[in-house]
Amino acid sequence: MKIRKNDNVMAISGKDRGKTGKVLHVFPKTNKVVIEGINIRKKHSRPKKQGQKGQIIQVSAPMDASNVMLVCSSCNKPRRAGYKVFSAEGGNKRTRICKKCGSEI
Ligand SMILES: [Zn+2]
Structure with a gap:
């Protein structure tokens, strides 16, 4: 979820x-x-x-x-969320992003 x-x-x-x-x-x-x-x-x-x-x-x-x-706090509208995976110390991490504007939510 x-x-x-x-x-x-x-x-x-x-x-x-x-x-x-x-x-x-x-x-x-x-x-x-x-x-x-x-x-x-x-x-x-x-x-x-x-x-x-x-x-x-x-x-x-x-x-x-x-x-x-x-x-989404940037668009201020209900948005579908996606995940962005990025590599960080200790392995890959993922962050939840707005599918519309791409900012982290
Ligand atoms: Zn957004």
Whole structure:
């Protein structure tokens, strides 16, 4: 999966289509991501003590990584990402690049 934590991504399907947010968690095994402010679910919490009120907490639910696109910080648009391989000390390394402008994302 090309998406990493703290990436800026845009939702491309679902009710939050077109919204952007920061990646908070990545689950490579299930190919899911949690994005700040996207795919919000309401959770109801019961009062724990007497006299306390139950609350509704809004949390971002995991969504499929195929439903989000990386946002290139140079073009400021959702872009497909590619990899560029370069040789460095200790062997080849790869960096993730924007397929449109070629800058690192
Ligand atoms: Zn770009």
